[in-house]
Amino acid sequence: MLLLAVSITASLSMGSAGLSFADVWGILLHQLPWMPDADTIWSRGEVAIVMQVRLSRVLLAVLVGACLALAGTGFQGVLRNPLADPYTLGVASGSSVGAAFLILFGFQLAIGVWTIPIVAFLTGIATLLGVIALSRSNGVMQIQTLILSGVILQSFLGAFVSLMVSMSEGVVNQILFWIMGSLAMRGWEHVTMLLPFLLIGLVILIAYSGTMNLFVLGERQAAHLGVRVERTKLIVLVASTLLTAAAVSVSGVIGFVGLVVPHMIRLIVGPDYRYITPLSAIAGGIFLLWADTLARTALSPKELPLGVVTALVGAPFFAYLLHRRMKDQRGEE
Amino acid sequence: MELSLCNISYSVPGKRILQNINESFKPGRFYGIIGPNGVGKSTLLKLLSGIEKPEQGEARLDGRDISAIPRKELARDVAVLQQGGLAPVGFTVKEIVRMGRFPYQSWLGGESVDPEPLINEALESMGLTGLQHRRLHQLSGGERQRVALAKLMVQQPRILLLDEPTTYLDIGYQLQLLDNVRAWQKSEGLLVIAVLHDLNLAAMYADELIALHEGKVLARGVPDAVLQPDLIETMYETRATIIRHPELDVPQVMLAPGVIKSNGLLSRSLEAHVRRL
Structure with missing residues (x-):
C-alpha cells in the first residue's frame, strides 16, 4: 500500500512539465476542503496538469492494472493452469472484434464517447458466454475443454480482427493502436466507470480465495471437502471476465499484467490465495502505473503502446x- | 450413521457399469470392495460420496438421498481418500491439514471453536508433527498419503470412503496406512468402505468383503466366505489357491503363473462380445 502511494506521487511528478515531489504533494493536499486554494501557490496550469491530466491517468493505470491482475488470479485459481490469464477465455479478442468493427466502419462515436467501451465490454462478455456454452456438457465445465474452447474462439476472433485491419487502409493505425493498449486521452469518467467493477470483483474474489485454495488439490478433492465446484468456477470466471472486459474496454488490450503479476506474488508469498488475491490487485496497480509512466515519458513527447512496455518490462x-526460485529449490534439497 | 444403495443402476454411453445394486453399510464396520478393473468399484464410491448421480435408484445416508444433501453438510459426515493421494503442491503440511476444516467454516473462513488442538492432534497421530512446516512437494508419496489421512481426520467424518488408497505406495506404507485407518476406525466407530486391489490386504483389514462382477454383487460376506477359488476364477479368470495366514485367522490368496493358451485372449474377447450381444 505504501509502495502504491509512493508510486502514485512519483509518477505524478514525472512528465514534460517537470514538477517536484513536494509540488505534487502540496497540490494534492490543497485539494482537501479545509486547505487554502492551491491556485494561490502554484500556477493554474500546474494544478490542472496534476489534477486533470495526470491524476486521472495515474489512477486509471492503477485501476486497470488491479483489474487485470485480479482477473488473472481468478483464472489461474479455478483453471489451475499457470498459463491462464485474463485473455485465456477469449475475452480480449471478443472485445477487440467489437472495437475494430466500430473503428473500421467509423461508428466510434455513434452513441457518444462511450461507444467503444460499451461495445467492447458487451462483445467480451458475449465471448465468455460462447466459451462456456461450448465447453459445457451435463452442467459440468471441464477445465481442459474450457481452455481449448477459449483458445479456439480467441484465434477465430483474432482472425476477424486481422481481417478488419487488412480491410481498412486509412485507419489501420487506429485499430492497431487500440489493440496494443493505451491510457492516453482518457479522463475521470473512465476512472469512475472502472472503479465499481474493480470493487465488486475484488470483494467476490477475496470472498472465494479460501475456496480457491482447495481447488489446488483438484476439483474432486475440493468437492469432497464441501465445495460446490461448478458454482464456484462459474462465479469466479464471470467475476474475472467482468474485470477483464471492463479494463479492456477502457484501455484496449494490455498483455502480461494478468499473467505475470499473480505469479510474482505467488513466488513471493506462497500459494495461499487469501494473500495472493489482494496483493495481486495492489501489485498489478503498481506494475501498470510504472509501465504507463515509462510509456509516456521514455520517448516523450511520443507515446509507446502500453502493451509493448508491459511485455518488455x-x-x-x-x-x-523464476530463476531465483529454481535456485532456492535446489538449495533446499 | 448408515449408508445404503437402493436399486442403483449407472451407465456411461454404450456401457452399463452398475446394475440394480442393493446394499447397506452399518456403522463401525470395515467393508472391502473387490473386483477386477472396470467393474464399477470406483463408480460405486463416487455414487456413495455424491460426486456422481445414479441413473436409477438412490444412494442414501440415514435414509436421505445423498445427491440432495448440500455438499458442505455432506462433507461433515463423509470423507474420501482418493487414489493417488495429494498432488505435490506448494502448501505446507499444516496448511493442507487445516483445509480439512473447510466444511465447518463460515463463508468468512472462521469457526466457532478454535480447531488448532484438533489439527495438532491429527498431525501427532500421523507422525507428522516434525514435518508440519514442510511443503507438500518436498515429501515422499507415503508421507503425502499420511497428510491426506490427517486432513480427513480433522474433517471429523462418521463415514470414510477409500478409493484404492494403497496404489503407488510400497508395502510398508500400505500396511502403515491401513493400520492408521483401522486404529482411527476402532476408536471412533467409523464406517469404512474401501476399494482394495490387493485381496490379501482386503482379507486382513475388512470385516466384510463385497465382490463386484459385471456390474453386480457377486458375493458378500466375511473374507472366508468370499475368497473362494471358484469365485476368484470367475472374477479374475485366474486360478488361485486359498491358504490360512500363518499368524492371523484370515484367508490369503496364493496365485500361480498361468499358461496363456494360443487362442486364450481371442476366445475371451469373443466370449465377452457374445455376452454383450
Whole structure:
C-alpha cells in the first residue's frame, strides 16, 4: 500500500512539465476542503496538469492494472493452469472484434464517447458466454475443454480482427493502436466507470480465495471437502471476465499484467490465495502505473503502446523470479 | 450413521457399469470392495460420496438421498481418500491439514471453536508433527498419503470412503496406512468402505468383503466366505489357491503363473462380445 502511494506521487511528478515531489504533494493536499486554494501557490496550469491530466491517468493505470491482475488470479485459481490469464477465455479478442468493427466502419462515436467501451465490454462478455456454452456438457465445465474452447474462439476472433485491419487502409493505425493498449486521452469518467467493477470483483474474489485454495488439490478433492465446484468456477470466471472486459474496454488490450503479476506474488508469498488475491490487485496497480509512466515519458513527447512496455518490462523480471526460485529449490534439497 | 444403495443402476454411453445394486453399510464396520478393473468399484464410491448421480435408484445416508444433501453438510459426515493421494503442491503440511476444516467454516473462513488442538492432534497421530512446516512437494508419496489421512481426520467424518488408497505406495506404507485407518476406525466407530486391489490386504483389514462382477454383487460376506477359488476364477479368470495366514485367522490368496493358451485372449474377447450381444 505504501509502495502504491509512493508510486502514485512519483509518477505524478514525472512528465514534460517537470514538477517536484513536494509540488505534487502540496497540490494534492490543497485539494482537501479545509486547505487554502492551491491556485494561490502554484500556477493554474500546474494544478490542472496534476489534477486533470495526470491524476486521472495515474489512477486509471492503477485501476486497470488491479483489474487485470485480479482477473488473472481468478483464472489461474479455478483453471489451475499457470498459463491462464485474463485473455485465456477469449475475452480480449471478443472485445477487440467489437472495437475494430466500430473503428473500421467509423461508428466510434455513434452513441457518444462511450461507444467503444460499451461495445467492447458487451462483445467480451458475449465471448465468455460462447466459451462456456461450448465447453459445457451435463452442467459440468471441464477445465481442459474450457481452455481449448477459449483458445479456439480467441484465434477465430483474432482472425476477424486481422481481417478488419487488412480491410481498412486509412485507419489501420487506429485499430492497431487500440489493440496494443493505451491510457492516453482518457479522463475521470473512465476512472469512475472502472472503479465499481474493480470493487465488486475484488470483494467476490477475496470472498472465494479460501475456496480457491482447495481447488489446488483438484476439483474432486475440493468437492469432497464441501465445495460446490461448478458454482464456484462459474462465479469466479464471470467475476474475472467482468474485470477483464471492463479494463479492456477502457484501455484496449494490455498483455502480461494478468499473467505475470499473480505469479510474482505467488513466488513471493506462497500459494495461499487469501494473500495472493489482494496483493495481486495492489501489485498489478503498481506494475501498470510504472509501465504507463515509462510509456509516456521514455520517448516523450511520443507515446509507446502500453502493451509493448508491459511485455518488455515484465518478461525479464518474471524470468529473473523464476530463476531465483529454481535456485532456492535446489538449495533446499 | 448408515449408508445404503437402493436399486442403483449407472451407465456411461454404450456401457452399463452398475446394475440394480442393493446394499447397506452399518456403522463401525470395515467393508472391502473387490473386483477386477472396470467393474464399477470406483463408480460405486463416487455414487456413495455424491460426486456422481445414479441413473436409477438412490444412494442414501440415514435414509436421505445423498445427491440432495448440500455438499458442505455432506462433507461433515463423509470423507474420501482418493487414489493417488495429494498432488505435490506448494502448501505446507499444516496448511493442507487445516483445509480439512473447510466444511465447518463460515463463508468468512472462521469457526466457532478454535480447531488448532484438533489439527495438532491429527498431525501427532500421523507422525507428522516434525514435518508440519514442510511443503507438500518436498515429501515422499507415503508421507503425502499420511497428510491426506490427517486432513480427513480433522474433517471429523462418521463415514470414510477409500478409493484404492494403497496404489503407488510400497508395502510398508500400505500396511502403515491401513493400520492408521483401522486404529482411527476402532476408536471412533467409523464406517469404512474401501476399494482394495490387493485381496490379501482386503482379507486382513475388512470385516466384510463385497465382490463386484459385471456390474453386480457377486458375493458378500466375511473374507472366508468370499475368497473362494471358484469365485476368484470367475472374477479374475485366474486360478488361485486359498491358504490360512500363518499368524492371523484370515484367508490369503496364493496365485500361480498361468499358461496363456494360443487362442486364450481371442476366445475371451469373443466370449465377452457374445455376452454383450
